[in-house]
Amino acid sequence: MDYELSVEQKEFKREFRSFCEKEIAPRAGQVDAQAAFSYENYQGLAARGFFGMLFPEKYGGSQKPIFTCLLAWEELARACPSTFLSCGIGSSLSGIPLHLFGNEKQKNSYLAKLIKGEYIGALALSEPHCGSDIAALKTEARKNDSTYFLHGTKSFVTNGPIADFIILIAVTNPAAATGQKMSAFIVEKTAPGFSAGSPLAKLGVRGSPVSPIFLLDCKIPEENLLGKEGEGYECAGKVREFWRLGFAAYSLGVGQACLEETIKYAKERQAFGRPIAHFQEVSFKVADMQAFVDTGRLLLYRAGWMMDQGMEAGPEISSAKLFLSEAATWCASNAVQVHGGYGFLKGYKVEQLYRDAKLGEIGGETSEMQRRIIARSLLGEGF
Numbered sequence: 001m002d003y004e005l006s007v008e009q010k011e012f013k014r015e016f017r018s019f020c021e022k023e024i025a026p027r028a029g030q031v032d033a034q035a036a037f038s039y040e041n042y043q044g045l046a047a048r049g050f051f052g053m054l055f056p057e058k059y060g061g062s063q064k065p066i067f068t069c070l071l072a073w074e075e076l077a078r079a080c081p082s083t084f085l086s087c088g089i090g091s092s093l094s095g096i097p098l099h100l101f102g103n104e105k106q107k108n109s110y111l112a113k114l115i116k117g118e119y120i121g122a123l124a125l126s127e128p129h130c131g132s133d134i135a136a137l138k139t140e141a142r143k144n145d146s147t148y149f150l151h152g153t154k155s156f157v158t159n160g161p162i163a164d165f166i167i168l169i170a171v172t173n174p175a176a177a178t179g180q181k182m183s184a185f186i187v188e189k190t191a192p193g194f195s196a197g198s199p200l201a202k203l204g205v206r207g208s209p210v211s212p213i214f215l216l217d218c219k220i221p222e223e224n225l226l227g228k229e230g231e232g233y234e235c236a237g238k239v240r241e242f243w244r245l246g247f248a249a250y251s252l253g254v255g256q257a258c259l260e261e262t263i264k265y266a267k268e269r270q271a272f273g274r275p276i277a278h279f280q281e282v283s284f285k286v287a288d289m290q291a292f293v294d295t296g297r298l299l300l301y302r303a304g305w306m307m308d309q310g311m312e313a314g315p316e317i318s319s320a321k322l323f324l325s326e327a328a329t330w331c332a333s334n335a336v337q338v339h340g341g342y343g344f345l346k347g348y349k350v351e352q353l354y355r356d357a358k359l360g361e362i363g364g365e366t367s368e369m370q371r372r373i374i375a376r377s378l379l380g381e382g383f
Contacts, residue, residue, distance in 0.1 A: 003298075003301075005071075009067075009068055009071060012068060012071060012072075013071045013072075013075065016048075016071065016072050016075050016076075017075045019044075019048060020075045020076055020078070020079035020080075021079065023041070023044050024041055024044070024076065024079040024080050024083055025079040025080060027040070027041060027080065028079060028080035028081075028082070028083070028349075028352070029347070029349070029352070031080060031082050031083065031206075031207030032082060032206050032207055032352050033206075033346075034207070035199070035201070035206040035207060036207055037082075037086060037162055037207055037208065037209050038080075038082075038083060038207060041080070041083045041087065042083075042086075042087055042117060042120070043117055045076075045083075045087050045117070046115075046116060046117025047117070049061075049062055049115075050072065050076075050087065050088075051087070051091050051095070051114055051115045051116075051117060052115035053068070053069045053072065054066070054069060054092060054095065054096065054099070055095060055099050055111060055115060056099075059107055059108070059111050059112045059115055060112050060115040060116055061115050065304075065308045066245075066304045066307045066308050067301065067304040067305050067308055069304075070245075070249055070300060070301065070304045073088050073246065073249035073250075073253070074249050074252050074253045074256065074297075074300075075253065076088055076253065077249055077250045077251075077252065077253025077254060078253035078254070078256050078257045078260075079253075079257075080207070081204070081205050081208075081250060081253065081254055081353075081356040081359075082205045082206060082207030082208040082356075083207065083208070084249075084250055084253065085158060085205050085208035085250065085359075085363075086120075086158060086159055086207075086208040086209070088246060088249070088250070089158065089243070089246040089247065089250065089363075089364075090120075090121065090122060090123075090158045090159040090208070091114060091120075091121055092242055092246060093121075093122075093123035093158075093167070093239055093242065093243060093246075094114065094121025094122055094123055094159075094163075094165070094166070094167050095111055095114050095115070095121060096238065096239055096242050097123075097167045097184055097226055097235050097238070097239055098110055098111040098114075098167070098186075098226070099111060100235070100238055101184060101226050101227035101231060101235055102226055102227070105223070106186060106223075106224075106226065110165055110186060113164075119164040119165060120159055120162055120163050120164050121159065121163055121164070121165055121166070121167070122157050122158060122159035122160055122163035122165075122166045122167070123157070123158070123166070123167050123168075123239060124154035124157045124160070124166050124167070124168040124169070124187075124213050125137075125154070125169055125236060125239075126154065126155050126156050126157075127139060127152065127153060127154055127155055128153055128155045128212075131156075131365075131366075132365045132366065132369045134169070134182075134233065134236050135178045135233075137169060137170070137171055137182065138152055138171065139151065139152025139153070139154065139168070139169075139170040139171065139215065140152060140170055140171050140172075140174070141170040141171065141172050141183060141185060142172075143172070143222070146221065146222045147219055147220070147221060147222065148185065148219075148220050148221075148222060148224070148225070149193075149217045149218065149219055150168070150170055150185065150187065150193070150215040150217070150218040150220065151215055151216065151217055151218070152170065152215050153212055153213065153214055153215070154168065154212060154213040154215075155212050155213075156200075156210055156212075157196075157210060157211055157212065157213050158208060158209075158210050159208075159209060159210075160196045160197070160199075160209065160210060160211035160212065160213055161196045161197070161198070161199050161209045161211045162209055163189060163196075164188065164189055165186055165187065165188050165189065166186075166187045166189075166213065167184060167185070167186060167187075167226065167239075168184070168185050168186075168187050168213075168215075169182050169183070169184055169185075169232045169233075169235065169236050170182065170183060170185060170232070171183075172229050172230070172232070173229070173230065176230065178233060179230075179233045179234070180230040180233070181230070181233070182230070182232030182233045182236070183225060183226075183227075183228075183229045183230060183231065183232040184225075184226035184227060184231065184232045184235040184236075185220060185224055185225060185226060186220075186224040186226055187215075187218065187220055187224065188220075188224075191218050191219060191220050192218065192219045193215060193216045193217045193218035193219055194213070194214075194215060194218045195213075195214045195216075196211050196212075196213055196214075197211040197212040197213070197214065198211060199211050200212075203355050203358065203359075204352070204355030204356040204357070204358060204359055205355075205356050205359055240364075240365065241307075241313070241314060241317055243364040243365070244317045244318060244321045244364045244365060244370070245300075245303060245304070245307075245317050245320075245321070246364060247321055247325065247359075247360055247363050247364030248296075248299075248300050248303070248317065248320040248321040248324045248325070248360075248364075249300060250359075250360055250363075251296070251321070251324035251325040251327070251328040251357070251360035252293070252296055252297055252300055252324050252328070254328045254331075254332065254353055254356055254357050254360065255289070255292060255293045255296065255324065255327055255328040255331045255332075255357075256293055257349070257353055258289065258328070258331040258332050258334075258335040258350065258353050258357070259286070259289040259290060259293055259331060259335075261335055261339075261349050261350050261353070262285070262286055262289060262331075262334070262335045262338050262339075262350070263277075263286055265338060265339055265342075265350075266282050266283075266286060266338060276338070282338055285334045285337070285338055286338075288334075289331045289334065289335075292327035292330065292331060293327070293331070295323065295327075296320065296323050296324035296327050299316070299319055299320035299323055299324070300320040300324065302316055302320070303316040303317045303319075303320045314373060314377070315373060315374050315377035315378075318369075318370040318371075318373040318374050319370070319374055321360075321364065321365075321370050322367055322370035322371060322374070324360065325360030325361040325367060326361060326367060328357045328360050329357045329358055329360070329361060331357070332350065332353045332354040332356075332357035333354065333357075335350040335353065335354070336350050336351065336354050
């Protein structure tokens, strides 16, 4: 196997890292402290074509390989986890359903504007009573003539308070089998009966707004049905793969940032007349961080490569997300430990990373769900 990036990928990664270090990273502390979404970051990413990397040129995208997209995702998450959550995962999860299931009118109306940075998108899947159990969704969509009426509540919607449109999964035929009873819809923020709750106060990634979505007989035209009735479960399945892949990249970026901050501090901090990097207790932590980050990166790259080849990569994506999310939490904890009391203070990047890291084990389906997916691929559906 050839583990070397191509010349084009190396240059792409170098240029995107430089952009992130100059334009995104300097605002990361402010984004966290103020718990405010950065529209400046959003427009800067749009100008660089970030939102179109997965999508065809026909709609303004560049349709790069998934493997190449992962290089950008890692760099953005390393620079500012909040910006990546809203602009990386948030935009992808609203664009992918449009790309895979939308008609030409929907793609030109929503996907093209998402790619240009004119629209902010979101995905509404989870509900207050269920997260990973998609079969238990209760939000309903009833059709009357040429209009659908949506009723229910969605929870933990990334970009919920700021989204111009939301891709939403609702039950259209409760009596049908699980795979046919749901449908996907495009819901604009101006739709009658639609409202977004206030941003939730979170432990980490505070600059990525998350809220519940309330649908009180929300009225949308039938032309906003995404794909056909009954395709919502399939749509959710496709999106969830990218959801897990995105959170794996998120955790890789956080872990890499923890490693770099720890190396820098260990070389500068003096104790007993020499840098603390000279002490085995510190140097071994740095070595373990590098091993975790390198291993996770290989798992993620393998999953991305398999997806580009058209191969089934569900268990591999779950392996990458599981390993990287738990590795990032470990790296963040030990980064704080190496920083000592300073790592516990606001204003130090590792304090922020410590809070941001935990989401990787929860978002995009929990670590427990990843273990279940991996185990089922090995033992069979009956287990």
